[in-house]
Amino acid sequence: MKKTTGERVRVGVFVVVSMSLFVACIYFIGQRRQLFASTFRVSGIFNDIGGLQVGNSVRFSGINVGIVSNIDQITDSTVRVEMSINSHTQKYIKKNATAIIGTDGLMGNKLVLVVPGSPNEKVIADNDTLATTRPVSMDEILIKVKETSENAAGITKDLSVIVHNIRMGKGTIGKLFIDSAFAKNLDATLTNIKQGAGGFKQNMDAASHNVFLRGFLKKKKKTEKGN
Template identity: 60%
Template sequence: MEKKTGNKTRLGIFVTVSVVLFIAGIYFIGQRQQMFSNTYQISGIFKDIGGLQIGNNVRFAGINVGIVENIEQVTDSTVRVDMEIDEHTRKFMKKNVKAIIGSDGLMGNKIISIIPGPPGKQEISNNDIIETIQPVNIDEIMANVKTTSNNLASITGDLSAVMKSIHEGKGTIGKLLMDSTMAQNVGQAMVNIKQGAGGFKQNMDAAGHSFLLKGFLKKKEKKDEKKEEKK
């Protein structure tokens, strides 16, 4: 009889511990989903939610403060996201907060981050619709990258054609760089300019000694001397 009672007690402990563990597990999962805490609801209207799902976390200043309660398509280009937020955060959450959809790390789930606005506004109320910032769409970035890469391909194609022409000695720059006669001509031209400049200097010296310009040059010399004396 005693053994039977002992067995019943052991079975009772076994069942109780299992049930308590199960209830504790359910409680902790439920607590994470704000099932056992006071909450209030806010909503945000997005154009594109980028794969956000019901149950994803909502963060305010990096702290998990709630979850995504419901996602509903309002029109063809707007989606309303309802968020269930912990009541304790209400005193910090003002009416001018903004919501942005981000992701939890490189491989993580989507999350909504609530960014505080400038101070001084009223506390947020239940069922308020807050302002949203449209998330950067990866597809849009890729489309821009594609256009840029197409332009780049066209530019490099043109550049290649230009370089080819230069290499073949076509055009002014091509001739300048690749044609040896052009270089000789330029060299010769430089020699001619040098010689011309020498001749011009001699002519100017001779003109300075001529009686026509002598008077003018002396007057100019005197004016310059007076100016220097004044200084």
């Protein structure tokens, strides 16, 4: 009899503990799915939801505040996404807030991002419709990346030709880098110019002491002082 009672108690404890674990698991999952929280509903109309599914998160200021509760195709090019959002967040979401479909990380699940509106605007009400912004899809990003990489490839190719020409001594820069005679000529030319400029300066100094030019130079100095 004692043994039977002991067995019964042990079975009872085992059942209670394991059922509690199950119930706790259900509770914690439900809590994250806003099952036991007070919520309000808003919706947004999108042209393309990019694989968003019922149950995906709704994120506001980086916090998961709700879930996507329903997705309806309303016309051939528009989809209504209904969101169930925690009531505690309602006071922070304004009428002019916008919804955008994003991704959790680079490879994560799709989610709806609610971008805050202006602070002076009225608070959003139950069953309101949020304005939506068309998200930049991965395909569009890839197309842009492709265009950019093609341009970069073209630029690299041109640069390669230029560098090749320079190395072969073609063109002015090429001659400058490779042809030592050209460089010597250029150096000599620069020396000549420098000497010429020095001579020219001496001539000009001499001219300033010339009787014929003295009057003209005085007049010029006066004009400069007046300014």
